[in-house]
Each structure stands twice: as C-alpha cells, then as structure tokens.
Amino acid sequence: MAARNRGYFEALNIFTLNLVSSPGSGKTALLERTLNDLKDSLNFYVIEGDQQTVNDANRIAALEVPVMQINTGKGCHLESDMVFEAVKHLQMRPDSILMIENVGNLVCPSMFDLGEQKRVVIISTTEGEDKPIKYPDMFHTSDVCIINKIDLMPHLNFDLNRLKDYALQVNPGLQFFEVSATTGEGMDAWYEWLRKELNQS
Amino acid sequence: MAARNRGYFEALNIFTLNLVSSPGSGKTALLERTLNDLKDSLNFYVIEGDQQTVNDANRIAALEVPVMQINTGKGCHLESDMVFEAVKHLQMRPDSILMIENVGNLVCPSMFDLGEQKRVVIISTTEGEDKPIKYPDMFHTSDVCIINKIDLMPHLNFDLNRLKDYALQVNPGLQFFEVSATTGEGMDAWYEWLRKELNQS
Numbered sequence: 001m002a003a004r005n006r007g008y009f010e011a012l013n014i015f016t017l018n019l020v021s022s023p024g025s026g027k028t029a030l031l032e033r034t035l036n037d038l039k040d041s042l043n044f045y046v047i048e049g050d051q052q053t054v055n056d057a058n059r060i061a062a063l064e065v066p067v068m069q070i071n072t073g074k075g076c077h078l079e080s081d082m083v084f085e086a087v088k089h090l091q092m093r094p095d096s097i098l099m100i101e102n103v104g105n106l107v108c109p110s111m112f113d114l115g116e117q118k119r120v121v122i123i124s125t126t127e128g129e130d131k132p133i134k135y136p137d138m139f140h141t142s143d144v145c146i147i148n149k150i151d152l153m154p155h156l157n158f159d160l161n162r163l164k165d166y167a168l169q170v171n172p173g174l175q176f177f178e179v180s181a182t183t184g185e186g187m188d189a190w191y192e193w194l195r196k197e198l199n200q201s
Numbered sequence: 202m203a204a205r206n207r208g209y210f211e212a213l214n215i216f217t218l219n220l221v222s223s224p225g226s227g228k229t230a231l232l233e234r235t236l237n238d239l240k241d242s243l244n245f246y247v248i249e250g251d252q253q254t255v256n257d258a259n260r261i262a263a264l265e266v267p268v269m270q271i272n273t274g275k276g277c278h279l280e281s282d283m284v285f286e287a288v289k290h291l292q293m294r295p296d297s298i299l300m301i302e303n304v305g306n307l308v309c310p311s312m313f314d315l316g317e318q319k320r321v322v323i324i325s326t327t328e329g330e331d332k333p334i335k336y337p338d339m340f341h342t343s344d345v346c347i348i349n350k351i352d353l354m355p356h357l358n359f360d361l362n363r364l365k366d367y368a369l370q371v372n373p374g375l376q377f378f379e380v381s382a383t384t385g386e387g388m389d390a391w392y393e394w395l396r397k398e399l400n401q402s
Contacts, residue, residue: 022224023307023336024328050335051308074338076277076308104335106224107252107277107306126327126350127225134251134305135224137275149327155356157383182358 001080005115008087009098014045015198016098018116020138022131023104025124026148028056029181031099035063038191042198043096047086049078049103056101066090077109078102097198110137118197124149125158132167139170144177146190151180202281206316209288210299215246216399217299219317221339223332224305226325227349229257230382232300236264239392243399244297248287250279250304257302267291278310279303298399311338319398325350326359333368340371345378347391352381 009016021027028048035044046067048056057069068086070078083100092098100116102109121142123131126149132139139145145167147160160178167174177193179186210217222228229249236245247268249257258270269287271279284301293299301317303310322343324332327350333340340346346368348361361379368375378394380387 022305023332024223024325052337053331053334055331055335074312076306103308104223105277105306105308107304108309111275124225124327126325126353127223130254130256131224133254134256136253152327152353152356155353 001084002113002115005080005084005087009115009117012092012094012096014092014094014096014098016100016116018100018102018114018119019122020102020106020109020119020142021104021122022106022127025104025122025127026181027101027104027122028059030122030146030148030179031101032059032063033181033184033187034191034194035060035065037187038194039063039065042195043093045090045092045096045098047083047090047098047100049101051075051103072103076103076105076107077112078114079112080114083114095198097194106131106135106138110141118143120144120146122146122148123163125153125156125160129159129163129166132163132170136170139167139174142171142174144175147176147178148181150178150185151183202285203314203316206281206285206288210316210318213293213295213297215293215295215297215299217301217317219301219303219315219320220323221303221307221310221320221343222305222323223307223328226305226323226328227382228302228305228323229260231323231347231349231380232302233260233264234382234385234388235392235395236261236266238388239395240264240266243396244294246291246293246297246299248284248291248299248301250302252276252304273304277304277306278313279315280313281315284315296399298395307332307336307339311342319344321345321347323347323349324364326354326357326361330360330364330367333364333371337371340368340375343372343375345376348377348379349382351379351386352384
C-alpha cells in the first residue's frame with residue numbers, strides 16, 4: 001500500500017513529506033509557520049495524525065489549507081492504508097506538497113513507510129543531545145533532521161554539535177536545518193529546500 | 202507476569218514506580234537529582250529502558266545506585282517479563298524503592314502493566330499544554346503527573362493551568378508535582394510523597 005501511495009504521488013507530482021518526532025517537538029508549529037509563509041506561492045495539503053483530538057487539523061484549517069485528521073485511537077503511528085484513505089478525500093491538485101504529520105513518537109513510526117518521498121525527523125533543543133543514539137531507527141530512516149527551538153538555546157545546557165555528531169553516527173547522509181518555528185530564525189533555508197525538492201520531484 | 206512482579210515487590214516491601222514520558226522530558230535528570238538527594242536515607246534500585254545505548258544506566262551507576270539497563274531494540278516499551286529478568290539480577294533488599302524508567306514514548310507504554318504500584322507520567326513545560334488530550338491513555342493510566350522544566354517557563358508561551366485542566370479532564374484523580382530537575386525547585390514535595398508512599402506500601 002505504501003508503493004501504491006508512492007505511485008499516486010508520482011502521477012500527480014506531489015512532493016510528500018512524513019514528519020516524525022517526539023510529542024511536543026513543535027511539528028505543528030513548524031507546519032503552521034511554513035504554510036503561512038509559503039501558501040501563497042505553493043499548493044499544500046496536510047494529513048494530521050494523533051491518537052485523539054482534531055486540534056491540529058483545526059490549527060491547519062484556520063490557515064485555509066486542505067487538511068484531513070486521522071485519529072489512531074490506541075495506535076502509535078500512521079499506516080499507509082490510513083494515508084491512502086485520507087489522500088482520496090483530499091482530491092489533490094498536481095504539483096503540490098503533501099505534509100503528513102505523524103503521531104508524536106520516536107519509535108514506532110520509523111517502521112512504517114507511508115509512501116513518502118522524504119522523511120523529516122524534528123528534534124527540539126530542549127530534548128537533549130542523545131536522542132539520535134537512543135532512538136537510532138528514526139534517525140537512520142530519515143532524510144532530513146530539523147532542529148527546532150534554537151531560540152531557547154541560551155537558556156539550556158545543550159550542545160548542538162554533539163546532537164549533530166550523534167545523528168551523523170546513525171545516519172551520515174542526514175541533512176540538517178536549524179530553526180525556530182517561534183521566531184522564524186533559520187526557516188528560509190528550509191523553504192528553499194522545499195521549493196527545490198518540489199521542482200525536482 | 203505483571204502480577205508476579207507485583208507479588209515479588211509486595212513480599213519485599215519494594216515501592217515500585219513506572220516512569221513514563223516523551224523522549225527528552227527529563228526523566229533521567231529527574232531520577233539523578235532524586236537519587237542524589239535521597240540515596241543516603243533511602244535504598245534505591247533502578248531499571249533503565251531504552252531502544253539502544255547504556256548511557257542512562259551509566260549516569261545512574263555513577264551515583265553508585267544499583268541499576269540494570271534493558272535495551273528493547275525495535276521495541277517501543279518495557280514489558281513485565283523484561284522487568285522480571287532485571288529484578289532477579291538486582292537482588293533487591295527489602296524496604297526499597299525501585300524506579301523503572303520506561304522507553305521515552307507517550308503511547309505504547311500506557312498499555313503495559315509492569316507490576317508497578319504507581320505510574321508516574323513526566324511532562325515538560327516545553328512540550329505544550331495539549332499532550333494529555335492528544336495522548337489520553339498515558340495520562341488516564343497514570344497516578345502522578347510530574348511537570349518538569351518549570352525553570353524554563355519565563356521563556357515559553359506555556360499555560361500551566363491549562364495543562365493541568367486537560368490532564369484532569371482525562372484523569373480527575375491525577376496528583377501533580379511541579380518541579381525543575383535542573384534547579385531543584387519543587388523537588389521537596391516529590392521527595393515527601395516518595396517517603397510517605399514507601400512507608401505505606
């Protein structure tokens with residue numbers, strides 16, 4: 001079913017991202033800022049995954065971006081068949097970007113291919129440097145690592161280079177963006193990457 | 202097997218806590234400070250759960266507290282049989298406290314009873330207020346909620362009362378402690394609770 005999703009996205013030139021992270025790393029805030037800044041120049045669609053609530057979908061819908069919420073109930077991750085169902089409802093136009101915000105969980109989502117082109121792991125500076133080596137599967141299977149909440153670094157005992165070293169031990173090909181979804185710092189490089197990838201996909 | 206663990210703990214008057222949270226909420230830092238402050242007056246044992254690495258066990262061992270690390274590999278939570286194995290190795294003395302630090306994950310560990318007396322969910326102020334309603338199982342099955350990193354509140358847009366309201370919606374019996382494992386603020390109430398519970402267990 002992941003392959004079927006991939007084919008569907010390819011046929012329409014939909015650049016699809018699977019956003020994974022711990023709960024509270026700021027995935028939704030990052031999405032909100034990205035959509036706000038880019039929605040006038042790019043087409044976006046969003047799938048939100050959570051155990052419960054439609055809060056995140058409501059936050060995205062407030063930006064007038066088409067969104068589907070999937071509630072997994074007892075489930076700890078999205079699966080490709082849930083995404084396929086949501087995609088059918090979204091009726092996406094070609095040449096768009098689909099952002100899939102997975103359930104906040106650094107373990108289980110690593111094992112489930114949704115058919116995405118790129119997997120993006122978000123880690124916030126408040127979580128400490130050691131997460132890549134404690135949860136290696138997630139960092140190993142991701143293409144991009146966004147380090148969020150860099151605005152809080154002056155208040156933390158946190159070593160950015162150590163985090164990157166650990167992440168590169170697990171996945172030497174990982175590409176990093178250092179951002180604050182709150183202040184907007186560092187977001188431009190991420191936007192440039194999104195534009196480039198959409199054009200190449 | 203959870204019942205067997207429970208019987209084992211009862212026979213020796215071991216007060217057992219199952220510490221659950223997102224990755225990066227500060228579980229290990231909280232444990233370190235607790236052990237450091239109380240180990241001269243109380244007997245402690247620790248079981249550390251992580252997908253990979255023995256980093257956390259090394260941090261605890263540095264405090265000269267007996268510790269067993271369990272690496273779950275692809276697994277996203279501890280299970281009662283893993284705990285039973287670790288307990289056998291620890292050879293615990295009666296009238297002690299056993300702290301089990303679960304794998305950092307707000308979903309899956311909620312479904313697995315380890316035989317603990319109390320489940321303690323740790324949430325940090327940097328994770329936002331909505332986690333109890335998005336991950337209700339974890340808050341519903343916990344007895345105690347420790348709100349960590351309160352020292353960072355001046356730098357965050359975070360409403361402590363809203364977090365508590367959400368948590369109480371899911372579990373009206375939840376007991377709160379507001380602490381900073383970094384500065385030590387609020388730890389005394391938590392220590393007092395631990396002492397009282399050990400005496401009553």
